[in-house]
Amino acid sequence: MQHYALKALLGNLIIRAPLHNPSLILDIGCGTGPVTRELGALYPSAHSIYGIDLSPVPPTSTDASLPNVSFICSDARKLIGLDPRLPTGTADFIFNRLLLCGMTDWPGYVRDVFKMLKPGGWVEMQDFEEMFYLRGEKMDGEKKWRWLREFRRGARGKGMDLDCGRNMRGYMLDAGFVDVDARQFVVAVLEGSGYARDGGGLGVGDW
Ligand SMILES: C[S@@+](CC[C@H](N)C(=O)[O-])C[C@H]1O[C@@H](n2cnc3c(N)ncnc32)[C@H](O)[C@@H]1O
Numbered sequence: 042m043q044h045y046a047l048k049a050l051l052g053n054l055i056i057r058a059p060l061h062n063p064s065l066i067l068d069i070g071c072g073t074g075p076v077t078r079e080l081g082a083l084y085p086s087a088h089s090i091y092g093i094d095l096s097p098v099p100p101t102s103t104d105a106s107l108p109n110v111s112f113i114c115s116d117a118r119k120l121i122g123l124d125p126r127l128p129t130g131t132a133d134f135i136f137n138r139l140l141l142c143g144m145t146d147w148p149g150y151v152r153d154v155f156k157m158l159k160p161g162g163w164v165e166m167q168d169f170e171e172m173f174y175l176r177g178e179k180m181d182g183e184k185k186w187r188w189l190r191e192f193r194r195g196a197r198g199k200g201m202d203l204d205c206g207r208n209m210r211g212y213m214l215d216a217g218f219v220d221v222d223a224r225q226f227v228v229a230v231l232e233g234s235g236y237a238r239d240g241g242g243l244g245v246g247d248w
Pocket of ligand 1: 074075093095116117137138140143
């Protein structure tokens, strides 16, 4: 359901990067692989589309129709440039979504992604800023809610960045990326879905 909600948020698109005839695609932290499989269906002429995750990806009935899609169960950072399937400088497109509660070293990770990318290739990182806004104004949620304070404190202690969605642009520029485009999408959780729809976003009430 989360996959379809996020897709709806992006105007029914899974990715927004302008890809043309990609050959090697990576979906890092692919979870159960919904994006990897959709990319397989969208780019049947791609040579290889790898979904990479720390956990094994459960097979589905559509896998046989996606011969160029395969899944690797590993820490992505231990593969890039080290696994024979993933030499540096060879990926046409690298995607990750919702890594915010998994990644503990964003600057290092984004540098690895930069190394993995072919010159002229594209990267798309879709993630959250785990913060609340009221009519566009940032709320002092940490002051208001103990659960948020503790959540953010615990995450910080583990090296996670719960604002990675907002900070991604900076991570990319620091890693050497050029032509970086950051877009924000609103998910309404407190105000109902009307506000989000007015702003072109998504309300949790819609799902
Ligand atoms: C919240 S899930 C998102 C799944 C999927 N991207 C989606 O949007 O449906 C985050 C996933 O990232 C994986 N992950 C976190 N760190 C990783 C790493 N270093 N290498 C590979 N996978 C990782 C986790 O195992 C988890 O399945």
